[in-house]
Amino acid sequence: MPNINYFFYDAYHCDYAGAQKSMVLLANSLSRSGENVSCMTVMGSNIDLHLEPSITRCYLPQFFYKIAKPRILNILFSVLFSFCFFFKQKNKNTIFIGNEELGFLSLLPLRLFLAKVIWYVRSSDKLGFMDNFMFYSSSHVFSMTKSMLEERFTRLDSSKVSILSSVFTPPINMNEEQLLADKFVFKDKLCFGVFGAIVPRKNIIEAIDGFVSADLNDSVLIIVGPKVSGFEYYFNSIVTYIDELSLFDKVFVLENYSSIYSLYSKVDVLLLTSIDEGIPRVILEGLYFDKPVISSNVGGIKEAFSEFISIGMLKLYNKHNISKLSELISESKAMKRCKTKNLVLQVFCEKKHRELFLLGIKKL
Numbered sequence: 228m229p230n231i232n233y234f235f236y237d238a239y240h241c242d243y244a245g246a247q248k249s250m251v252l253l254a255n256s257l258s259r260s261g262e263n264v265s266c267m268t269v270m271g272s273n274i275d276l277h278l279e280p281s282i283t284r285c286y287l288p289q290f291f292y293k294i295a296k297p298r299i300l301n302i303l304f305s306v307l308f309s310f311c312f313f314f315k316q317k318n319k320n321t322i323f324i325g326n327e328e329l330g331f332l333s334l335l336p337l338r339l340f341l342a343k344v345i346w347y348v349r350s351s352d353k354l355g356f357m358d359n360f361m362f363y364s365s366s367h368v369f370s371m372t373k374s375m376l377e378e379r380f381t382r383l384d385s386s387k388v389s390i391l392s393s394v395f396t397p398p399i400n401m402n403e404e405q406l407l408a409d410k411f412v413f414k415d416k417l418c419f420g421v422f423g424a425i426v427p428r429k430n431i432i433e434a435i436d437g438f439v440s441a442d443l444n445d446s447v448l449i450i451v452g453p454k455v456s457g458f459e460y461y462f463n464s465i466v467t468y469i470d471e472l473s474l475f476d477k478v479f480v481l482e483n484y485s486s487i488y489s490l491y492s493k494v495d496v497l498l499l500t501s502i503d504e505g506i507p508r509v510i511l512e513g514l515y516f517d518k519p520v521i522s523s524n525v526g527g528i529k530e531a532f533s534e535f536i537s538i539g540m541l542k543l544y545n546k547h548n549i550s551k552l553s554e555l556i557s558e559s560k561a562m563k564r565c566k567t568k569n570l571v572l573q574v575f576c577e578k579k580h581r582e583l584f585l586l587g588i589k590k591l
Contacts, residue, residue: 305333372527389587
């Protein structure tokens, strides 16, 4: 299919979490390789700022993100602007890529006009009957792992599925030697770290419970991540929980810490206790910094990180199994420590990700 234009769309235009980063990395990679790429976004948003200059922007009004908080409004506005792009474009040979569920649903009505609409699946979060409806309505489905799809869909049509490896690029403008405030330099203590947005699906209370149950002397737990709009109650509940258990000298919450990557050098073991994930960037980043990880076995983690499990740098437990989590934390001093930076770059390389995507496009 010559002269293809790849049109990326995400309904949460101003966020820049793991799913949005993956979309931007793929769009940038395609653009750098000479492909025609467009992306619908809000001017000045995090997605806009991280896209390559060569990518054509289709800007939504600034007020869109503010008024489209209810999901149905988000989808309706998204459909409207998607139709505008579809009918105005000069290149009719366009493949539309919807990132996550809302992005895909926003583009799905274009199927009525025989447009090729792809669902870029990034999580194993189930939506019931809607999952199968969207799967069979799509032109094609891309996923980071097969296991994520098997968790969501009752029957898979392999001809409509392509598996991509995830992609990782090292943080830019990173100063690994940046000094931290003295109170966050834990000398002679085993430091556990929870990184990521502080939202309910991260299940951070479980990390605290597992850490407390392990009852390790000379150990601390740091929780690093932003307070997310709409989930302030969850952030506050964690702070309250720490106070109730009198853990003020053992558990620390660092909101929006400016030198987040320098904190990896201070952490001995990373914890991820999520109840739902795709391919968590915190695991990628942790392994890039040669840090062992203890994680809940959700989404595509076991499949995507098999090489790291085999060498002992990643230990898994079934979510909500506090006793197993506590056991792994107790045994963490004995976890294997080895250099995994180069392996991360090798397994999750940009070129491999792009080539698998283009191979899947040929199935259309």
